[in-house]
Amino acid sequence: MKSSKIKKYLIIFLLFLSSIFGFNNQGIKIIKNDLVLGYVKTIENNRLISLNSFSTVLGYKNFVNDKTEKIVVNIGGNKIKATNGITFVLFDDKVYQFPNKVIVKDNNYFISTSSLLKLINSNKSSSNFSLKDNEIVISEVLNKKTERVDLTNEKKKWKFSTIVIDPGHGGKDPGAVGYRGTLEKDVALDVAKRLEKKISRNMDVKTVLTRDEDIFLKLDERKKIANDNNGSLFISIHANAASDRRASGFETFLIGPNKNEAAVRVATRENAVLELEGFSGKKLTNEDLIQATIAQSAFASKSEQFAALVQEEIGKRVTSRNRGVKQAGFYVLWGASMPNVLVELGFISNLSEEKKLRSSQYRETLATAIFRAVEKYEKTLNQ
Numbered sequence: 001m002k003s004s005k006i007k008k009y010l011i012i013f014l015l016f017l018s019s020i021f022g023f024n025n026q027g028i029k030i031i032k033n034d035l036v037l038g039y040v041k042t043i044e045n046n047r048l049i050s051l052n053s054f055s056t057v058l059g060y061k062n063f064v065n066d067k068t069e070k071i072v073v074n075i076g077g078n079k080i081k082a083t084n085g086i087t088f089v090l091f092d093d094k095v096y097q098f099p100n101k102v103i104v105k106d107n108n109y110f111i112s113t114s115s116l117l118k119l120i121n122s123n124k125s126s127s128n129f130s131l132k133d134n135e136i137v138i139s140e141v142l143n144k145k146t147e148r149v150d151l152t153n154e155k156k157k158w159k160f161s162t163i164v165i166d167p168g169h170g171g172k173d174p175g176a177v178g179y180r181g182t183l184e185k186d187v188a189l190d191v192a193k194r195l196e197k198k199i200s201r202n203m204d205v206k207t208v209l210t211r212d213e214d215i216f217l218k219l220d221e222r223k224k225i226a227n228d229n230n231g232s233l234f235i236s237i238h239a240n241a242a243s244d245r246r247a248s249g250f251e252t253f254l255i256g257p258n259k260n261e262a263a264v265r266v267a268t269r270e271n272a273v274l275e276l277e278g279f280s281g282k283k284l285t286n287e288d289l290i291q292a293t294i295a296q297s298a299f300a301s302k303s304e305q306f307a308a309l310v311q312e313e314i315g316k317r318v319t320s321r322n323r324g325v326k327q328a329g330f331y332v333l334w335g336a337s338m339p340n341v342l343v344e345l346g347f348i349s350n351l352s353e354e355k356k357l358r359s360s361q362y363r364e365t366l367a368t369a370i371f372r373a374v375e376k377y378e379k380t381l382n383q
């Protein structure tokens, strides 16, 4: 047999094999004006589509940064940015939450096919992309007004669907212990539960408490709950303590490189639970924190915005000192793929502040303040 014939048989055999095992090498067919523009790589039965290959087939450019694992593509005048392992996708610099994390395979950035098409269709471009079986058909539309109305809800869903509330500490880890013995874990749980009630009663979003009783939970488990629930916002609730009994006030933290000694002290205290967990991993270095900040760049500004609102709303309601928004290496915020903050409600090591934090009225006020911040934050997303 000639080698060309062998090749031919080999190809037929491989095609036969691939049909048996359901390999979908061709992916989705792209059709415009009855012409096949090409095939776009997909995985998981077309549920996820390669952004790179999609933009190439449509004749647009894409740029991949291997270091930061980010891709930027232009599709029909819309700029789309995605980052490996993250559910947030930037579309014309607005943040949208996708149902799946971005998956990178063989240098292809795979994202949810249906969400991508909905997002493109909701925008100014005059083309409509519709997904049918193994095809995406592109058609020209003159008036897309009606469709845009329907998509307002769809966009809203991506942007703000689940709020994860994380009461700090619990079980064998009491957290900080107050001047008169108040435990941080109890204050955190009570305020978190009050907050959860307010949100679920007044807003159309799902809420998840990482713990709703006095149990021990590892920091990694808290993050996992947040990520598994595809949270759109993560709020970790704590109370502070300092060796200086005069220290008082409330502050909100973001993850970031350590810049301020007092902030580092708070992070060290909050990360101390890692010892109780028998944590054998490495401690967060400044290098890690810079990495984490880059990985979170898609929602860093959102975290900052929310943190500022928390400070503002608490400040309106209590006389305690507003210590502002700070950043440091909080392990619990590291790797939570969503805007996230850690709120320190006040110092239980301070006699008068501990007294306030013991009162249910004060806790209710704090919960109301954070709830108002969540409400205001949601409004900024829908603008």
Ligand SMILES: [Zn+2]
Residues within 6 Å of the ligand: 168, 169, 175, 176, 184, 237, 238, 239, 270
């Ligand atoms: Zn704490």
